[in-house]
Amino acid sequence: MDATTLTIVSIVAGVLVGAVGGLVLARALSLKGGLLIGGMVLIGVAGGALGWFFADHDLVPNQKYALARKDAERLPEVATLKQYYPADYAKMQNDMELLKGKRLGTTGIAQLVHSNARAVLSRELKKASDDNLITLMKIRRDKAEALGKVSPAYCYDFTRGARLTFDPDTVVSADLVTRERNATAAILEQVATAPAKDAAGANLDPEDSQERVDLWYDVQLKNQIGDKALAGFSPEDAKTVRQLTGRNISVSDPARQTLLCRYNIALLDETLKLPPAKAATVARLNVGKGL
Numbered sequence: 001m002d003a004t005t006l007t008i009v010s011i012v013a014g015v016l017v018g019a020v021g022g023l024v025l026a027r028a029l030s031l032k033g034g035l036l037i038g039g040m041v042l043i044g045v046a047g048g049a050l051g052w053f054f055a056d057h058d059l060v061p062n063q064k065y066a067l068a069r070k071d072a073e074r075l076p077e078v079a080t081l082k083q084y085y086p087a088d089y090a091k092m093q094n095d096m097e098l099l100k101g102k103r104l105g106t107t108g109i110a111q112l113v114h115s116n117a118r119a120v121l122s123r124e125l126k127k128a129s130d131d132n133l134i135t136l137m138k139i140r141r142d143k144a145e146a147l148g149k150v151s152p153a154y155c156y157d158f159t160r161g162a163r164l165t166f167d168p169d170t171v172v173s174a175d176l177v178t179r180e181r182n183a184t185a186a187i188l189e190q191v192a193t194a195p196a197k198d199a200a201g202a203n204l205d206p207e208d209s210q211e212r213v214d215l216w217y218d219v220q221l222k223n224q225i226g227d228k229a230l231a232g233f234s235p236e237d238a239k240t241v242r243q244l245t246g247r248n249i250s251v252s253d254p255a256r257q258t259l260l261c262r263y264n265i266a267l268l269d270e271t272l273k274l275p276p277a278k279a280a281t282v283a284r285l286n287v288g289k290g291l
Helices: 003-028 033-056 063-072 076-084 086-098 106-127 130-150 152-159 174-193 210-216 219-230 235-245 254-272 276-285
Strands: none
Touching: 063 106, 076 086, 076 106, 076 174, 086 106, 106 174, 106 276, 130 152, 130 174, 130 254, 130 276, 152 254, 219 235, 219 254, 235 254, 254 276
């Protein structure tokens, strides 16, 4: 029984108990006809409201929390962590236990699960296959665009890899959240069972590959991506972007945040136009540095 079903059952039970109680009370007061029916309806509604209040406010200790933890076992990341990353799964369960008194419901537990899965993903992402990396890049690009429609600051912080003061999953669509959850689970499973290898057959670590480091520091390639990303900007906006990206500073002006959000998404679009192997390599080298 999930939290929604529990709430419905509590309301129905409250209505039935209230109606019966109303009937008993009405007869005790010798009410008849319309007064009898009215009394039953009134107390039945009150009983339903009380049932909803108890369920919605989790007044039965940790009832919603326990149901939410049970629901969480069906999330794709949880099954993957449990099967392939037992230490991380145990840490996640411990985190849930520490929050037991916080009366978390399904949403709160799901957010905790995704937070733990993201941490494992960041650690393992460099070993993801090219196809999986490109899939994740496309999802994050769509997520950045969705965040930008809500708040320039949300998109700006998300695309530059800043510490977020909000949960993006509560802002974007449920479909986008599901896509990211499934992609996360797929990457974690692939890394655990068939991590990407370099030409020598060793686990892939682009930081140790001179060829890939050379690619990352290929000024011509970086300039080409940047120039193409700015092609759709006015000369004035392009100049502002170059000035802002040339300095390692945080921007708080909403207009400039909007501009940099748009630019960072354009950079990602241009990166995705590269041959898959190159695009995936840039993604690996960019882990922890924003989109």
